[in-house]
Amino acid sequence: xxxxxxxxxxxxxxxxxxxxxxxxxxxxxxxxxxxxxxxxxxxxxxxxxxxxxxxxxxxxxxxxxxxxxxxxxxxxxxxxxxxxxxxxxxxxxxxxxxxxxxxxxxxxxxxxxxxxxxxxxxxxxxxxxxxxxxxxxxxxxxxxxxxxxxxxxxxxxxxxxxxxxxxxxxxxxxxxxxxxxxxxxxxxxxxxxxxxxxxxxxxxxxxxxxxxxxxxxxxxxxxxxxxxxxxxxxxxxxxxxxxxxxxxxxxxxxxxxxxxxxxxxxxxxxxxxxxxxxxxxxxxxxxxxxxxxxxxxxxx
Numbered sequence: 591x592x593x594x595x596x597x598x599x600x601x602x603x604x605x606x607x608x609x610x611x612x613x614x615x616x617x618x619x620x621x622x623x624x625x626x627x628x629x630x631x632x633x634x635x636x637x638x639x640x641x642x643x644x645x646x647x648x649x650x651x652x653x654x655x656x657x658x659x660x661x662x663x664x665x666x667x668x669x670x671x672x673x674x675x676x677x678x679x680x681x682x683x684x685x686x687x688x689x690x691x692x693x694x695x696x697x698x699x700x701x702x703x704x705x706x707x708x709x710x711x712x713x714x715x716x717x718x719x720x721x722x723x724x725x726x727x728x729x730x731x732x733x734x735x736x737x738x739x740x741x742x743x744x745x746x747x748x749x750x751x752x753x754x755x756x757x758x759x760x761x762x763x764x765x766x767x768x769x770x771x772x773x774x775x776x777x778x779x780x781x782x783x784x785x786x787x788x789x790x791x792x793x794x795x796x797x798x799x800x801x802x803x804x805x806x807x808x809x810x811x812x813x814x815x816x817x818x819x820x821x822x823x824x825x826x827x828x829x830x831x832x833x834x835x836x837x838x839x840x841x842x843x844x845x846x847x848x849x850x851x852x853x854x855x856x857x858x859x860x861x862x863x864x865x866x867x868x869x870x871x872x873x874x875x876x877x878x879x880x881x882x883x884x885x886x887x888x889x890x
Contacts, residue, residue: 642849644840645675646857649692652890653684653716656691662859663695667702672856673847675699676839677707677724683715683737683890686791692720693798700725704846708839709733709830714818716889718829719795723802726842728834729821736829738795739816740788742887747772791887803828 645666649659666672677696683689699705700723707713707724714737721727729735751758751773758773769780776784796814800807805828813819813827824830832838844853 641671642847642851643669643672643854643856644843644847644849645669645672646855647675647677648857648859649677649679649681649717649720651681653681653688653692653720655685656688656695658859659692660695663692663699665858666856667699669856672703673849673853674704674706674843676836676843677705677721678710678836679707679713679717679721680710681714681717681720682712683717683719684888685716686740686887686889689716689719689889690794690798693723693802696721697723697802704843706839706843706846708834708836709735709821710836714890715739719798719889722799722829725846726832726839727830728832728836728839728842729824729830730835731820731822731833733821733824734818735821735824736813736827737816737818737890738799738810738814739889740791740795740887741816741890742770742784742788744770745772746775748775788887795889799829 647659647663647666663675666675696705705724707721707727709721709727709729710733712734713721713729714735718735718737748758760768760771760774762768765777766780766783768774769776769784792814796807796810799805799814800810803810809828813829819827819829821830821833825833832842834842844850
């Protein structure tokens with residue numbers, strides 16, 4: 591009689607646990623392979639045997655830092671095999687300076703090779719700002735875009751503290767230095783100065799959109815009241831060029847670059863994650879992180 595091996599005994603005695611372990615091991619193997627390909631900058635499209643490549647830059651979520659996007663744009667700019675670049679935008683906006691840095695990088699790239707933008711669910715405020723230098727902009731009829739304006743948000747707790755008998759003291763060397771501190775309400779002078787600062791940031795937004803889109807600044811200023819519009823409305827306003835999907839934008843980009851066959855897609859920027867993070871993602875375990883607290887100015 592053949593004696594059952596250790597593995598057989600475990601699988602027979604604990605079939606459910608054994609099955610779970612096999613699934614986890616298989617997912618770990620697949621995740622490791624996927625992580626390797628991403629670390630090499632490959633995507634499924636990159637495996638196409640073709641010398642011509644199309645770069646796909648993803649601008650997703652809140653724009654709080656531009657480093658990864660700008661670095662990836664620079665990589666695509668320097669790669670002679672990349673004939674054109676698609677900007678795929680799904681962003682409600684974000685911090686001002688990072689939006690401006692992406693704007694500058696897109697503008698520079700478009701001078702070297704064609705750049706076409708494709709808007710998903712939302713490409714508003716900083717999301718629109720950063721992508722408007724594209725040669726052509728596609729949006730779905732229901733994409734939300736525009737929202738040209740500046741917002742500052744912060745919380746003051748001075749009144750609430752006084753109700754509990756706490757009187758905060760804030761010492762500064764100038765009357766504008768503590769503007770925005772949660773421990774003190776804004777004075778009239780501080781509010782006026784802050785609004786003046788916001789107006790200058792607003793004017794920068796308007797001027798850059800007008801320059802990128804070849805529009806009269808007065809025409810942009812007339813709709814730069816913070817309103818969001820649909821993709822269909824944006825076409826009539828001159829903020830978007832065509833109604834179409836991401837696939838439509840890629841077809842047009844291939845026409846612009848003269849690519850007739852299939853082209854490899856080089857997508858990024860790649861988010862480098864540890865093996866554990868990759869495995870957590872595969873298992874759908876969400877380890878959420880909070881956004882920076884405090885007040886700031888936003889294009890969103």
